[in-house]
Amino acid sequence: MAITVRQALSIGGLSQAVLLAGHGGLDRTIQCVDVLEVPDSSGWLRPHELVVTTCYAVKDNAEAQLNIIRVMAQANSAVLAVKFGRFIGTVPPEMCQLADEMNIPLLNIPNNVSFMDITLPVMTAIINVQSLQLQYSEEVRHKMTRISLEANSLTPVAETLAELIEHDVIICNAEMQYLARAGKECTVFYQFFPDEVENTRHAGLSNTIIGWAASGKRTFAFFPIHVRQRRYGYILVDLQEPLTDLHSIAIEHAITVAAVQLVKEEAVVQAQKSYQRDLLEDLISGAFKSKELAFGRAEALGLSLNKKQIIIIIDIDNFSGFIERTQLNDEESAAWLKNQLASIVSNCVHRIDWRALVVQRSDSVVVIMPAPLHDHGSNGQGAMRAILQQLAQNIQKKVSEECQDVTVSIGISSLIDDPLAIAPQYQEVRSAIKLTRKMQGEGRIAFWEDVEIYSLLGQxxxxxxxxxxxxxxxxxxxxxxxxxxxxxxxxxxxxxxxxxxxxxxxxxxxxxxxxxxxxxxxxxxxxxxxxxxxxxxxxxxxxxxxxxxxxx
Known part of the structure; x- marks a missing residue:
């Protein structure tokens, strides 16, 4: 909430000042004004300060005059305005040279301009800007608060922010996948390369990233969305036009509202996962006494158990050995690997059938899904097996790409006609994975019908x-x-x-x-x-x- 040196040069007595040096600092911001008439400037100067002086206290000390500029650079002060004609006379070339080096604008004030002609108009301008920004901030806060209370998605957040700042806006998750977008060109889909995405994880509060589309590339400013040191995602704003301080205020409010919405959505997802986990535990433990009860519980979660089902278990190979080998000793790292596996499996399975039950269970992910084909004759069985084989291979491929040095073994059940038969068939799939690891090694895909004879022989x-x-x-x-x-x-x-x-x-x-x-x-x-x-x-x-x- 300030004005720049460039803007201040047209205000009050500064409009008569002459810019001698430090042209590279004209975009420094001024937040306060002070008069300096002491021999030692150390400890007196502040960030973003307009310093006005006659240099009377150091009129005979050239080194002390230069030291004012040095201390201003250290304090990140804004601009130095001097009445050189009052006591010093001619402008010292050394001060101009140092001001250029430090990018501290150096102004020469005419003798007929009083300090009051400078300080009062500049402070008035700063207060006016602050008042405007506070008023704007309050308006934005009201809009964003209403959205936070009423919206059930991130789309209204993106639309409101795009309207306020007149820039295209994209809201992404932590993996840079689109969650919402708005603006004049919001229909254009931009891709962000993995290397650049990874760099954003180590960036500060704001930075830029290149988005690529068929129509060309676009530069975006990105703003991380954090809650308790966890990064939930980003707000991306196109930079075809530069962002102003008012834009920054709107973006800050949008970040807060987006964070609240993401946390709310996560809470809903976690509750849904908890209900699904309870359903799975009851199914595999044989807790249901009737098919109708199982059907009702599944339907309440948007799932269907009244059709033929398949159980798929994706199990991390030698999980404890992997943790020890990669020195992932903390719970957070182990949890990340498990969650990453669950996310991969969920994405692959739900492309085939969104009604599938996908639950993370210890070092595994358990899937109960409707059989991929309605025709379960000899031809249908072969086609269904091919679909399930391809699904398992896709999961293994994604795991190898996204989880370095991790392999998974996958077990697939035979067709299940009755939800009450899920419990024994779950144990059969577990047995299939164990047998296949013993006979063929890790990272295999095991269909129960292929290992059933070995299970019988093993007994x-x-x-x-x-x-x-x-x-x-x-x-x-x-x-x-x-x-x-x-x-x-x-x-x-x-x-x-x-x-x-x-x-x-x-x-x-x-x-x-x-x-x-x-x-x-x-x-x-x-x-x-x-x-x-x-x-x-x-x-x-x-x-x-x-x-x-x-x-x-």
Whole structure:
């Protein structure tokens, strides 16, 4: 709330002053006026101050005259006005040179201009500007308060601010995704590059960022929206025309109202998540005694359980190991990773069906969604599996892009006809992830129907071990040279259904090398690999090896 030196030069007695030096400081702001007639200026000067003096106390001390300018620069004072003709006489060139270096405007006041001719008009102008700004601020506050009480979105905030400052306005979340926009060219969609967005996280209260659109680029001033040291988003204002002090007042009020609205919306979202989490816990614990009760709870949350459902669980691989490896020891960092995963899953799943239930649960995200296809015949089953496979792959791809060094394993259930069957099938999906990790490693996609047989086999205990020992025990023996190589060769050979050419290509070995290895395997096991029934039992034994490894 001030005037600039440039503006002050047309007010009262300053209109007769001559600007000697310091032209680079003409846009400094003046907030107060004082007369300086002491030999030592240190401790007397203030920021944004117009200093008027005759230099009487330092008329014979050239160094003290220069020191006035130095102290003004340190204090961020605005302008120095001197009656040089009163006691000093000629203007010292050294003062002009230093004023240019420090960008402190240096004025020469004619002898016939009194100090009162300067101080009174300038202070009056400052008070008038402050009064205008206070009045404007009060008007803006009334408008923004009404919006805060009545609006249920950020759109009225953007529209009101755009109207007040006559600039295009965009309100974004912390990831620079549009939440609201308004103005003459509000239909143009601008993209902000990730590197520039990241730089905004470390910026001060305001800065600029480039937005790109098909019609060209545009520079925006951005203003962070903070609540309790948390950044909720930004208000972006186009800079085709410069912003004024009055614009800044309107923007500050808009930031406050936007913050309130974002916090309100977050509270609603958190409440919704809490209700959804309660629903999930009741479903997977088997708390519902009737389908009708489950249907009613789901419908109250805008979800539908009266159709065939699919359960998908996305689980962070070795979460504790990741935390230790990356030294994310604080709860905030771990929570960020979990929330980021939940956001990724939610965005991917809701593109397919907005009615899906997506809940963060410990180190996992659990999804219960309507089956993607209505036709569940043989053709429909294949198409549905392809959709779910693509969804899982998209989630894994986004996680690798946005969460460095993080992988997820994903389990997918078979079709669920009855919401009361969700509880056992949830445990089956958990089991599918665990089995697939044990047999194939982390970062895999597991359909329950693909691992169901291994789940059944894993429950056999000692009979399964006896079966394995009888079929592969002689080969899987520490005394056998290169046993891991031979077992892997046998596994690939069986997966290729006995096709030697395909097997050699997959193993990147010559067919003669493959023939030699297969002969060794037959010799060690004392059997012929040709009969299909023999290959089937060996295939089964090779695949249950991972199930037994942890027990031995």
């Amino acid at each position: 056999l205990g000692q009979p399964l071990e006896r079966f394995y020992d009888a079929k592969l025990g002689q080969l899987d023996c520490p005394a056998v040279k290169n046993r891991e190589e031979l077992i892997n060769t046998l596994k690939v050979f069986l997966e290729c259904q006995g096709n030697s050419v395909e097997t050699a290509e997959k193993l990147f070995i010559h067919r003669n090398t493959l023939r030699y290895r297969l002969q060794r395997i037959e010799q060690i096991l004392g059997l012929d690999l040709s009969p299909p029934e023999e290959r089937f039992t060996l295939w089964l034994a090779v695949n249950v090896r991972a199930l037994l490894k942890g027990k031995r």
